[in-house]
Amino acid sequence: MTIALKNLPQIQTLLTYPAIAALVDLFSHTETVDALRGVIADLRAAILAEDAALPDFESAVFAATVLHRIEARRAPSLVPVxxxxxxxxxTNLGRARLAPEALQAMHVAGESPSNLELDLGTGKRGSRHTHVETLICELTGAQAAVVVNNCAAAVLLSLMATAQGRTVVASRGELIEIGGSFRLPDVIAQSGATLREVGATNKTRISDYDEAIDDTTAALLKSHTSNFKIIGFTAAPDRRELAKLAKQRNVILMEDLGSGVLIDLSPYGLGDEPVVGEILKSGVDLVMFSGDKLLGGPQAGIIAGRRDIVAQLKSHPLMRAVRIDKLSLAALEATLRLYRTPHDPLRDVPVLAxxxxxxxxxxxxxxxxxxxxxxxxxxxxxxxxxxxxxxxxxxxxxxxxxxxxxxxxxxxxxxxxxxxxxxxxxxxxxxxxxxxxxxxxxxxxxxxxxxxxxxxxxxxxx
CATH class of the missing domain: 3.90.1150.180 (Aspartate Aminotransferase, domain 1)
Known part of the structure; x- marks a missing residue:
């Protein structure tokens, strides 16, 4: 074993062998040296474990081992599973599978220049939001809509634009934590708003909200508990009650859906997820939901609701930092179109299928x-x-x-x-x-x- 270890060649010596020198020419000196160090380290460990003999370091077989290591390092990190x-x-496997139409739309948007922010009618600068806003409004009944890069960004932007420096009232039973230990109270704090918790973990009444509203209150925030369920001795006000209260007290009612569906899934035994359009009909002013969950599209945060509030969001300085990119926008538009006839989303959107x-x-x-x-x-x-x-x-x-x-x-x-x-x-x-x-x-x-x-x-x- 000691002799074998002593006979391991230096990296500089290996680089002089023709088969290894060819790898330097094909790839680079740095990559080849890194691969050689890894192969020699493996050999050293195997020799110490009395599980290997020295190879012919000048052979094509040894060079192939080094080549395999270089190619492994060059292989894409993100692979199909x-x-x-x-x-x-x-979530760990990339969330929603995209429909073929969405993949094709991404290909087209990535392959060629597009009218992402160009009004082809006037020749002047346009807005990327126009590509999906009409579709979202058509499918949800919203007055206006805007899209950002994910739902957490949608919540943060909505709060910053409407409640910064003021208070937000939310039920203790809805102060959720999402993946990666991101907690709603922390998001509210980052927005510059102050959280005012009301009710108890299992019971919150409309009177709790009413008593918490004062001159500093900007919004009532409802969060759909899409990743847990409280059962038993529970109570929560109906959205219509909250909408009526918000209107009476001149504050905004917004809801973080987390997921969000555009069609009724109850015929398939999946009735616990509220439909976005029904939420807006109940009087909620602003709804935030994801593009890459039950909607079945790319990662995106969709904000739909009142025209005046959405206008505030579009003009907010944070908007540029959280805006959706062109590939996701293309995929989202294509996915939303699958909800229109003659398409059937239950057939054409892979998640729903x-x-x-x-x-x-x-x-x-x-x-x-x-x-x-x-x-x-x-x-x-x-x-x-x-x-x-x-x-x-x-x-x-x-x-x-x-x-x-x-x-x-x-x-x-x-x-x-x-x-x-x-x-x-x-x-x-x-x-x-x-x-x-x-x-x-x-x-x-x-x-x-x-x-x-x-x-x-x-x-x-x-």
């Missing part, structure tokens, strides 16, 4: 996945009833009936198999239950079934 978790809008897919179709795909796994030599597979979820803080108490395939591979624990699947190309992400990998068919598309089987085949024959 097969979502077999049963969570449709999985997965949510509403009949259980019989999910079962059939699960059985096809079982067969595909048998065909590549995986014998320990079984079909199970499963529960899927919308995810991303949407419909927290709504279970979706589903089917999943449980899989085991000899000599690999469930954790080891999960790791191997994440390292596959493309990576496959499932869940572990009772010592088995579970692959939920509600979030695996038909074209992905063969890719799942291929990943297992490679694990069997590395």
């Amino acid at each position: 097969i979502n077999a978790t049963g969570i449709i809008i999985h 997965m949510l509403s897919e009949p259980i019989e179709a999910v079962e059939q795909r699960a059985r096809e996945m079982m067969q595909a796994l048998w065909d590549v030599g995986i014998t320990d597979v079984d079909l199970h009833n499963s529960t899927a979820y919308a995810g991303a803080g949407s419909l927290p108490q709504q279970d979706l009936e589903s089917y999943a395939v449980s899989v085991s591979v000899p000599h690999l624990s469930a954790d080891a198999l999960a790791t191997a699947l994440r390292k596959a190309t493309p990576p496959v992400v499932g869940r572990i239950e009772r010592g088995h990998i579970m692959l939920d068919a509600r979030t695996v598309t038909a074209p992905e079934v063969s890719l799942v089987a291929r990943a297992f085949a490679r694990i069997l024959t590395p």
